[in-house]
Amino acid sequence: METIYGNLKGLKSSQLKLLQRLYHQRLPGDRITTPEFSQRLAAVSAELDQPVSAYINRRGQVIRVGVGSPAQTQIPPGELPRYGTERLCGIRCISTQMKSESPSSAVLTAMAIQRLDALAVLTLSGSGFTRRGGTVAGYVQEAYLAHLVPHPEVTWTVSDPMSLEDLAEQDFVDLTEGLEEEFRRQYVAEEVDLDHDRVLLIGVQTQTVSPQRFQDGLTELTRLVETAGGEVLQVLIQKRSRPHPRTVVGDGKVQEIALTVQTIGANLVVFDRDLSPAQVRNLEGRMGVRVVDRTEVILDIFAQRAQSGAGKLQVELAQLEYMMPRLTGRGQSMSRLGGGIGTRGPGETKLETERRAIQQRISRLQREVTQLQAHRSRMRQQRQHQQVPSIAVVGYTNAGKSTLLNVLTNAEVYTADQLFATLDPTTRRLALTDAETEEPFPIVLTDTVGFIHELPPPLVNAFRATLEEVTEADALLHLVDLSHPAWQSHIRSVMQILSDMPITPGPILLAFNKIDQAESETLAIAREEYPQAVFLSASHRLGLETLRQRMIQLVRYAVVS
Template identity: 70%
Template structure:
């Protein structure tokens, strides 16, 4: 904030009037007072002369830090210039504002207070003529004063509280520090009651439903985004939805919804906003300027999960390549204020320190990583060729993320692959031998089972490209086990998503066995539908080892 800069609507102001406004920067009051009668009357006198509202912002030391002509909404401090103390504290700034109408603060003014997380908003309604006020008292321009402040967020309650009209003398005698301390104590208690770790990202989800989406697809997408955020280590605080015929080119959602999201960011104490669809670099920049916190899209959340899950050198290599290819067009305009090197969803991974270096250096890094991925492809191709020479059939386990692929290979082969009830719990392919005895002939047969990375709706292209060495484990297999989580309400659309991704792969195996997993948790109606629509499928529970005899007998026939 520039010293003595006047913000807002300055059109038509005389030099002498600008000087009066600039002199307000020289004002200083006691830090335990909201205002003084003298300062309030001076602001009111200037506002009366200008015939426009005036706003003066003070810090907790009682110093004026910003002067503007206009309403609190028109003169508010940009989010990136505000201190970020989190949901437990206020911003340390209060606003003294004038109103030419004898009414309490409007919702727009109160929303501006909440967006800035102000300590308090004092609204002076003006007499308009500077004569003795009704009922006696000191002469001046102020008719009444309203005091507004934020409230801890509780269900079905307002975000703020506005006092009844008071005399400026009474307001000037109130203990400001006592008010702020009591409010922040309440905010702190509310934060502790939420049981959110201070190390977790506090995430607000945003979903956009356009004309070409069904209600069910929209709900499934939002639910999946919540699971992705949870898998990435974030805590979902709330969800905001909007229906539009088409996305807004600058901000994806409409201007009114942007305002609503910004308000929720402040009132809920979110430090991250996650959108359910991909954002352009310009949209991310525009939204971050409005919200004052990081903004990520669905792809970036997925990339962050991959960055956390990658264990092998090959996995880390491919994650870094995917991150750099995604971030390269998004480097312009980030600046120091929105640096991505601070930690949290969208910032982790082997390549995170490369994201804000010179574009040319990043391009060189991408080129080298692509060469290394090509070498990785060649290495894995040689390993596959050696296995093929042994004439051992290979079966790739494919399926939607969290369908239970790793649990299945563990149960069949004791592979000890990491499993968790999370999306993308494992990334690196694992190949294990499985020996099966044919009950009819008594002969034993060995096959190779390969656990692959899970698929997801609209798998980001950068991941498909970067993980091509891993996905070739699928294209080079003799057959596929397509594992489906029958307990998931969207299991049918998940099947179609997997088939769509496989359809884009060259030389994908034509032999496919659909394995419906988690039948112990599946709805009976869904179980019946699956049996009718997929009569050749196998129905199992990998965790409970149900249906394994049938599965093994079908594997023998591969």
């Protein structure tokens, strides 16, 4: 039996049959509609005293009938044919409305979200079949024709009111082919790179976060997306007292996001906060593209950056721990896990099987991380047995830790102006000379993974072996990028993460890096607030001798205390 969508409350069985009979209609492929089909649709609408919408494919087949406007009966994005920004979806909609007025913005937005070939809106006369000058006027008083336009600033166009005969004479093939040719030209002109995600960024500003912190977070998320290989096309912001429990943003904003996705050709929506599995499912169902949160972006970067076996091990553990509660409703995405699933039990669902398989994998990875911890612990004990003091370099991501290690020790660690350029800890021996006694003073310097504001819990858990380098070091060198606008916030974030460590780290030396790029006013503020800090530029080798002597003092203080 043909399904009728929309608001069916209170409908009689005879009225449902009238709606189902619309599925048996066939329209010519070169016309938007015919007077006969339009009048039949209007008659059903008049019988129900409600708008009715019919969706027709390019073969002229009615594929969906719904009670309500196109905004109330639209096809879910996941059920629409796959198409790109250079094509329309291959479906047109003929809809009725009770008032004599141009289609509303909600109706036109629904057209744009679905990328319909065209939308014809029929206004009912309200009087049924009436005789005007000896002819039958029918139910339709006037019609409007709307369609998308390939213009960067205009999304759609709506015709002036026309007669049903004029609407029926419109050449549908000429209209759709012309539009798609224009969309293709615009697509090529934009030089769309299919190898990169085209991202729409969503920021939700609540009262619990200051405006400056919110803007800093959006700027950082933009860099995270770019580091992951995506291109941020646009940023949308909504202010709310609290996130919506189902969709994070309000219904109106969801519609705006879905429309923007279609308008700019985005294939990924990134939110500036963690999303629950239910929120991701609800948003993807409304938008028709992938939706990810900040944590998933960071996990993706870590997966790209991990080079060593230990790093890949810990990244996989973090991803599985993040994925575990998000399995329900993910559909085919679970197939990305590949093999490893055990024998199915009788009556066991696929989801339960995969959940247990993932849990087994997590347990095995946790054991391997524990073994990694033990190995690194033995290495540290050997260094301690040789009585070589150690300093761990910590700091916000992209503060220049790896660059400093390379300059001081010739370590040749990979460096780049990217977030999380290096993940694996690198330990090198550094031969210092005490300026007062002129005696050699060897230490061990360890570069650690960069910190970030609100470090995702799965990463904290998975990288505990790496972070132990911090807790086990005799002292810490906290490196700060002074050229970054949010350098003060970065200091607070790093100190918060350090304070949450299970073992209290040793004494900390604060060092401000990139002073060659910092403004003089910023440098003066930092010198005033942190008079005991060291100021340097690792890339320009400025202030390194002062840093070396201060590290000797730091280690001596740490060993004595």
